[in-house]
Amino acid sequence: MKTVIIEDEKAAVRNLTSQLNEVKPDVEVIAVLDSIEGTIEWFNSNPMPELVFMDIHLADGSAFEIFEHIHITCPIIFTTAYDEYALRAFKVNSIDYLLKPICKEDVEHAFEKLESLQDSPFKNEDDLQTHDNELLQLIHSLKKQENYKTHFLIPLKGDKLLPVSVDMIQLFYIKDCQVKAVLADGTEHYFPQTLDELTDCLNPTLFFRANRQYLVSREAIKDIDLWFNSRLSINLRYLGNQEKILVSKAKVAEFKEWFSRK
Known part of the structure; x- marks a missing residue:
């Protein structure tokens, strides 16, 4: 399974890669991207991978900005330091998340969810449209979460x-x-x-x-x-x-x- 990791913390990359090697040895990490700009450039010049692990916070901004420039059609598993409540909507969506620090059980659960999705494909275009709308609502909700006032x-x-x-x-x-x-x-x-x-x-x-x-x-x-x-x-x-x-x-x-x- 050709996989891309979008993460700007080297220690987090090492940890995730180690967990992937243990849980899913057939995963091939074909690229590690550490910025919004680098991610956009890579996806514009390479075939779509089969899976993406994406950190929400990158050095040059929010990863949600990536979706404003490219369309990623493969499954995405978010990685984040947000608390579980802030992201609990993902529990009932095909997109999953891993809460840092990531452990083996988190990765196993994410792949179980991914496999369940692959075993239950969308039946028609209306199902796909509904899924896309739900994902957009989740992304909007999480982007709003980032923008709550702190001062x-x-x-x-x-x-x-x-x-x-x-x-x-x-x-x-x-x-x-x-x-x-x-x-x-x-x-x-x-x-x-x-x-x-x-x-x-x-x-x-x-x-x-x-x-x-x-x-x-x-x-x-x-x-x-x-x-x-x-x-x-x-x-x-x-x-x-x-x-x-x-x-x-x-x-x-x-x-x-x-x-x-x-």
């Missing part, structure tokens, strides 16, 4: 900007039709974005939209009270907030599932 510059009086990392923020809430952020030290700052915009640009594994007024960080939650009508009341570590943050009955199951994620 903000908050405007202050006196023509200054305050740099703030997302992990410093306890919650966002609406007050007097404006959005305010509460930091871990208890200070509050106005934000120009709407709560909807913030909900969209922040990693949903870190923040939960409790209701129309509050977007809460997991780290800000002290404990939770069972409330009337099967609702929940979130108590924050930030003592300055005296209002109860209520999670509606309709969102209780979603909140519990969110909070228990890794």
Whole structure:
């Protein structure tokens, strides 16, 4: 099986190659590519391989940029340092992923999935189109995952900007039709974005939209009270907030599932 490895870490290449030799000796690594530019050039001048292992983060950018320039028609197994939750959608798709550091069992599972796909070919053009659309949605979702905000510059009086990392923020809430952020030290700052915009640009594994007024960080939650009508009341570590943050009955199951994620 002619295979291409797209990976910019030499140690990761050595480890993956070693695992492949042990699990699938018939795999022939015909090229190791370490950049977006080099990958595009190689695929434009060589026949399509039978399999690709692709790291998501390369030295010159996101590997997703590759798909904007070339069409890879063979199966792709992504390798990544993302946590399992961020990529769990791949578990039900023909494309698999290996979470670094890669072990023997990971490689075995990936080939089992690949063989299962090959034993169940698409029945018609509609099936193929559906698969392609699902893959595009997954790639879009993961590309968005890479673009979640990790830092903000908050405007202050006196023509200054305050740099703030997302992990410093306890919650966002609406007050007097404006959005305010509460930091871990208890200070509050106005934000120009709407709560909807913030909900969209922040990693949903870190923040939960409790209701129309509050977007809460997991780290800000002290404990939770069972409330009337099967609702929940979130108590924050930030003592300055005296209002109860209520999670509606309709969102209780979603909140519990969110909070228990890794």
